[in-house]
Amino acid sequence: MNIFFDYFIYFLKSKSKFGVHSPFVFGFFESVFSVERSKNSQFLPIEEHRKKLLKNDEVIVVEDFGTGKQHRKNTISFIASNSLMKKKYAEMIANLSSHLKPKNILELGTSLGVTTLYLSFSNSDSKILTIEGSAEIAKIAKSSFEKFKSKNIEIVQGNFDDILESRLQKMDSVDMVIFDGNHTKSATIRYFETCLKYINNDTVLIFDDIRWSKDMKEAWKQIVQNELTVITIDLFFMGLVFFRKEQPKEHFQIRF
Numbered sequence: 001m002n003i004f005f006d007y008f009i010y011f012l013k014s015k016s017k018f019g020v021h022s023p024f025v026f027g028f029f030e031s032v033f034s035v036e037r038s039k040n041s042q043f044l045p046i047e048e049h050r051k052k053l054l055k056n057d058e059v060i061v062v063e064d065f066g067t068g069k070q071h072r073k074n075t076i077s078f079i080a081s082n083s084l085m086k087k088k089y090a091e092m093i094a095n096l097s098s099h100l101k102p103k104n105i106l107e108l109g110t111s112l113g114v115t116t117l118y119l120s121f122s123n124s125d126s127k128i129l130t131i132e133g134s135a136e137i138a139k140i141a142k143s144s145f146e147k148f149k150s151k152n153i154e155i156v157q158g159n160f161d162d163i164l165e166s167r168l169q170k171m172d173s174v175d176m177v178i179f180d181g182n183h184t185k186s187a188t189i190r191y192f193e194t195c196l197k198y199i200n201n202d203t204v205l206i207f208d209d210i211r212w213s214k215d216m217k218e219a220w221k222q223i224v225q226n227e228l229t230v231i232t233i234d235l236f237f238m239g240l241v242f243f244r245k246e247q248p249k250e251h252f253q254i255r256f
């Protein structure tokens with residue numbers, strides 16, 4: 001019920017392109033946010049692949065990082081229907097990548113690698129590092145990347161808590177980060193603060209599921225209020241964060 005109320009408030013407050021006066025944000029409408037109208041056939045093979053994952057009844061053992069490393073068995077189809085980013089959002093992130101042309105992208109939470117493939121297809125010049133904790137899930141994602149002959153993806157299996165900082169240190173630049181793993185407030189803020197040490201003026205941070213729980217809503221509020229964040233964009237389920245010092249601090253709710 002709460003989510004419907006939240007959506008109602010968001011709907012009333014959110015702006016279409018005609019209500020946005022920032023040229024930087026306005027520039028996203030045609031090439032990034034207009035995914036409903038886009039006939040982006042380049043992503044069709046990925047959606048065909050998603051359909052196959054959704055029908056795959058193979059059972060695998062997965063570690064649950066959110067609830068303390070218990071192991072449980074799941075079908076690939078269950079993971080595909082519950083963990084993967086929806087097409088609309090994956091396509092928007094891919095469009096954002098081809099618009100901003102980040103050199104280095106970090107994805108926290110690969111799952112079966114569908115969003116990673118979107119990023120790889122949209123911008124073959126970027127280098128994508130994606131981290132997944134669950135060994136069996138990472139293995140499936142890796143074989144998908146091989147099947148699609150994606151040359152710009154590196155997948156690393158490990159817990160963000162153990163390897164995030166060292167992986168950030170090794171990157172030439174951190175230009176885009178997708179936070180799509182542990183959806184708790186403490187973990188989200190911890191990974192956000194770790195990434196803050198490595199950002200540059202053009203970095204974009206993307207947070208998925210910002211209204212997934214009370215905890216995540218609080219994490220997003222804290223990120224918006226952080227003194228280093230400049231432009232923040234609320235797309236209801238997803239939040240974008242920019243650090244462009246040349247702009248005034250401003251928060252947008254965009255109808256997406």
Ligand SMILES: C[S@@+](CC[C@H](N)C(=O)[O-])C[C@H]1O[C@@H](n2cnc3c(N)ncnc32)[C@H](O)[C@@H]1O
Binds near residue numbers: 085107137180182
């Ligand atoms: C929502 S899914 C990612 C979906 C993927 N980005 C997509 O859109 O296709 C989140 C993934 O993050 C992984 N994860 C969660 N917490 C983690 C942690 N602390 N370290 C490593 N992986 C983690 C989970 O195993 C899960 O596969």
